[in-house]
Amino acid sequence: MTAKIINGKDIAAKKRIAIAVEVKKLKSKGVTPGLAVILVGNNHASLTYVKSKEKACRELGMNSLLIEMPEEVSEEELLSKIEELNGDTKIHGILVQLPIPKHIDEKKVIESISPLKDVDGFHPINIGRMMTGQNTFLPCTPYGIMVLLEESGISIAGKNVVVVGRSNIVGKPVGQLFLNQHATVTYCHSKTRDLKLHTNQADILVAAVGIPNFITAEHIKEGAVVIDVGINRNEAGKLCGDVAFDEVSEKAGYITPVPKGVGPMTITMLMYNTLKSANESIDR
Numbered sequence: 001m002t003a004k005i006i007n008g009k010d011i012a013a014k015k016r017i018a019i020a021v022e023v024k025k026l027k028s029k030g031v032t033p034g035l036a037v038i039l040v041g042n043n044h045a046s047l048t049y050v051k052s053k054e055k056a057c058r059e060l061g062m063n064s065l066l067i068e069m070p071e072e073v074s075e076e077e078l079l080s081k082i083e084e085l086n087g088d089t090k091i092h093g094i095l096v097q098l099p100i101p102k103h104i105d106e107k108k109v110i111e112s113i114s115p116l117k118d119v120d121g122f123h124p125i126n127i128g129r130m131m132t133g134q135n136t137f138l139p140c141t142p143y144g145i146m147v148l149l150e151e152s153g154i155s156i157a158g159k160n161v162v163v164v165g166r167s168n169i170v171g172k173p174v175g176q177l178f179l180n181q182h183a184t185v186t187y188c189h190s191k192t193r194d195l196k197l198h199t200n201q202a203d204i205l206v207a208a209v210g211i212p213n214f215i216t217a218e219h220i221k222e223g224a225v226v227i228d229v230g231i232n233r234n235e236a237g238k239l240c241g242d243v244a245f246d247e248v249s250e251k252a253g254y255i256t257p258v259p260k261g262v263g264p265m266t267i268t269m270l271m272y273n274t275l276k277s278a279n280e281s282i283d284r
């Protein structure tokens with residue numbers, strides 16, 4: 001079998017057109033969705049991510065506010081900036097680009113963002129809402145994965161889903177979203193014994209590990225849907241995922257490539273969440 005490619009770039013482009021239409025409608029009511037992004041320090045990768053978020057806002061007609069703070073900024077100063085943004089009615093989404101310097105308590109920072117503006121979906125209140133199936137901001141990468149499957153016409157109820165990786169931003173929440181849609185979910189991680197035993201049962205396999213070529217053809221069942229979340233560099237410095245694409249695509253039914261797979265969906269869902277927040281702000 002040669003896998004069908006799930007083209008995240010095309011699906012993201014389609015979603016962005018729909019978002020731009022909604023932004024226009026909202027603007028005609030006098031509200032422009034606004035996203036504030038706080039960047040602490042000089043992490044090169046973070047700066048690249050932040051710039052792409054700004055660009056996406058511009059393209060969709062939203063306002064973006066980039067706040068750059070020096071590496072040595074105090075926790076107090078950062079928290080006070082977040083407090084200011086929590087009260088700013090022109091700002092509907094607040095995001096602190098992670099990682100932040102070690103002297104600042106990441107948990108405190110995440111919890112200081114108003115759950116009403118937590119467009120990353122990282123606040124414990126929003127995670128609790130996600131777990132209990134309530135209206136909330138879903139974390140962007142996991143949400144993007146669910147949209148990729150929906151747009152590809154892949155059903156989830158009753159399927160065996162195996163998630164490799166248990167980070168708070170990808171692995172754990174994506175498993176929960178699959179459970180919410182009635183899948184039978186298994187989490188695998190660095191302490192899992194006999195990984196293949198589990199992954200070979202997967203109708204849908206999500207790889208969020210951060211190791212190039214970690215998932216090979218041996219790990220997957222014939223015809224499985226393989227979602228590759230990894231963003232890595234191989235030995236030659238080329239961008240690659242966690243899945244050995246060439247061999248796995250010979251066996252899988254569907255596969256997401258890297259690049260142009262999950263990646264473009266993350267920022268798209270961030271834009272969607274910011275629009276949702278702006279829409280909901282009208283009723284408050």
Ligand code: NAD
Nearest residue numbers: 141165166167170189190208209210229230231262263266
């Ligand atoms: P992380 O480093 O926080 O977590 C990695 C997970 O892999 C851990 O839970 C660990 O238990 C598991 N793991 C490590 N070794 C393993 C092993 N031998 N067997 C099984 N599991 C093992 O990573 P993360 O933040 O979830 O990111 C994972 C990857 O996804 C990275 O490459 C990251 O760059 C990428 N990522 C992509 C997007 C996107 O938008 N596409 C967003 C976030 C992260």
